[in-house]
Amino acid sequence: MAYDPGNIFAKILRGEIPAHKVYEDDHVLAFLDIMPRAAGHALVIPKAPARNLLDVEAGDLAAVMAVAQRVAQAQMKVFTAEGITLTQHNEKAGGQEVFHLHVHVIPRHAGVELLPPLSHTEAPDVLAQQAAQLRAALMG
Numbered sequence: 001m002a003y004d005p006g007n008i009f010a011k012i013l014r015g016e017i018p019a020h021k022v023y024e025d026d027h028v029l030a031f032l033d034i035m036p037r038a039a040g041h042a043l044v045i046p047k048a049p050a051r052n053l054l055d056v057e058a059g060d061l062a063a064v065m066a067v068a069q070r071v072a073q074a075q076m077k078v079f080t081a082e083g084i085t086l087t088q089h090n091e092k093a094g095g096q097e098v099f100h101l102h103v104h105v106i107p108r109h110a111g112v113e114l115l116p117p118l119s120h121t122e123a124p125d126v127l128a129q130q131a132a133q134l135r136a137a138l139m140g
């Protein structure tokens with residue numbers, strides 16, 4: 001399947017729509033999911049076009065995973081998390097809704113279930129505050 005540059009994460013990368021960014025370098029962007037399955041739920045994406053795991057360049061995938069690790073470490077501090085769940089969906093049958101590769105990085109607490117996908121839209125001011133906390137932890 002071909003990459004469609006009209007997808008919403010491509011629009012975020014082009015600056016056409018806003019995002020609560022937590023980390024950015026030449027190859028990778030991390031930002032908060034607007035419909036988090038737990039507080040602090042972040043998405044890590046390559047800047048290069050890639051539909052999903054099936055077509056991403058290996059170097060971009062490695063860069064995404066290295067940032068996912070750093071975001072997870074920051075989430076452990078900021079959200080006093082007890083664990084981290086990574087999810088990553090590929091193609092419609094694999095649960096993918098947005099067709100630009102992304103890794104979900106989700107802080108977890110013992111005994112707290114994830115919210116169902118797309119069930120809760122977080123308030124922008126809450127996301128802005130959480131993103132600021134994560135940016136600070138990632139710089140520290």
Ligand code: AMP
Pocket residue numbers: 008019032033034035036043088089095096097098099102117118
């Ligand atoms: P997936 O099922 O892995 O493709 O998940 C797509 C994710 O993108 C969902 O968790 C959505 O909540 C999230 N999402 C959709 N639009 C945006 C957006 N504009 N900013 C941040 N996250 C988004």
